[in-house]
Amino acid sequence: MPRTTLSRWLTANVPHFGPYVAIAAAMNVLALALGGTGLTDTADQILGTGDWTQLHTWAALLLKIGISGLGFLPVGVAAYVAYGVAGRPALVPGLLGGMAAMGMEGGLLVGLTAGLIAGATTLALQRVPVPAKTPAALVPFLASLITSAAVFVLADVLLNPLTTWLHQKMAYLEFHDTALLGVFLGLMVCSDLGGMISKTAVAFGTVGVSGYDASKFSPIDMTIMAAVVAAGMVPPLALTLATLVRRTLFTDAERTYGKASWLFGATFVPEGAIPFALADPLRVIPASMAGGAVSGALTMTLNPTISVPYGGVLAVGDMGKPLLFAVAVAAGVLVTAGTAIALKTLRRPAPAAIRPATTRVRTGRKTSAAV
Structure with a gap:
């Protein structure tokens, strides 16, 4: 499969998945804005009451729809690829490969892998007499059978041991570095960006701030949670x-989506960067x-702190040392933006982009095109 063809397919995802991610993520943001950051812990209970006269009930519904929409993204990515x-x-x-990826919470990368396996397997089988x-x-x-099996094997052989090792390593580093x-x-x-590895980090941070009495949380646990939230805000x-600094390095669809993606970063929705990652994952x-x-x-x-695992700037009331938290986020944003621009600048132009321009050659009274 030519690299330029694969790159073109992935870039073509942005017009399709940009609005999808934007709508699902916007539902999350709106739900937290209406219902407060604690809505994540109480949404199921609120929906169970069925009291649709209360704003909190509608906010809980929005949150559930948004979370489900983002969770379904691996299916769409796999099918499209x-x-x-x-x-x-x-x-x-x-x-079906995407559904397997969704079932194991594999996220963007596993969904993308499932799509490539499904496509390649189908091409190979079509060539068998x-x-x-x-x-x-x-x-x-x-x-379908081969793709689904491959996704589950990938999880069992690679991702599950990897996440287990990472959790053990983080538990060690908490007391040493x-x-x-x-x-x-x-x-x-x-x-x-919201897949299995990302969820492992979020779960590690959430353990230390679980419960309803924030006064009993230890400072180190709340700082760990702050590190997770700050990092998750960076990509979008x-x-x-x-997209604002170097517009020419991005497509029109990416620039349009970039006008909204900052909101998802500000509210700790890392999935807000997925359309960019789909278009150019290696950078x-x-x-x-x-x-x-x-x-x-x-x-x-x-050592800034946060006592909730969601909300980003919406949870500023649950933060300690919010200015230092903002400094950490800003530093990460500058590093990612600069690195992305540098990597995209080094990218080789596509063949169509390096084709010599057409010139006009005058021959007598007629003008002909020459290359």
């Missing part, structure tokens, strides 16, 4: 900044991880 690789026969394998009366559904069936712990947390939160904020994700690592390390060094 699979369709781009092998057409309609790969659509169902992509959907079969009898003329073979059912047309055989190729999608086999491709807090700055390095911040680096780990930042790298994890920004590595898959930074990529919005990058956007490393840049995001670099800024997240800086933000996490600075947070653990400066």
Whole structure:
């Protein structure tokens, strides 16, 4: 598969998934703005009452829809990529592979991997000689089986052991090197933007601030939570900044989406950077991880705190040392924006972009085109 073709498919995701992510993330933001940051803990209980005369009930519904929408993203990504690789026969394998990724909370990267596996498997199976009366559904069936199995094997053989090791490493660093712990947390939160690795970091931070009596939380636990939140805010904020600083490095769809993505960063919705990551994963994700690592390390060094695992700036009332928290976020944003711009600047132009310009050659009274 030519690299330029794959790049074109991924870039084409932005017009489709930009609005999808924007709407789902906006529902999260609006829900927290209407119902308060504590809504995340009480949404199920509020919906259980069924009192639709209360604003909190509608806010809880918005939150549930938004969270479900972002959780469904791996399915859409896998199906879209699979369709781009092998057409309609790969659509169902992509959907089922994406559902497997969603079931294991694999996030963006696993969904993208499932789509590529589904497309490649479908192409390979289509080249196998079969009898003329073979059912047309055989190729999608086999491709679905192979893709789903591959996703589960990926989780069982690679991701589950990796997340277990990371959790053990973070537990060790908590008592031995807090700055390095911040680096780990930042790298994890920004590595898959809401996927399995990111959720492992969020869960590690949430354990220390679980419960309803914030006065009993230890300062180190609240600083760990602050490092997770600060790092998660970095990618959407930074990529919005990058689209403003170097507009020519981004497509029209990315620049349009960048006008809204900063809001998702400000409210700690890391998934807000997914459209950028889909378009250019090999540059956007490393840049995001670099800024997240800086933000996490600075947070653990400066010791701001937060007692809730959500909300971003909406949870400023639950923060300690909010100015130092803002410094850590700003540093990460600058690092990610600068790194993304640098990496995109080094990118080789596509063949169409380097084709010599057409010139006009005058021959007598007629003008002809020459290249």
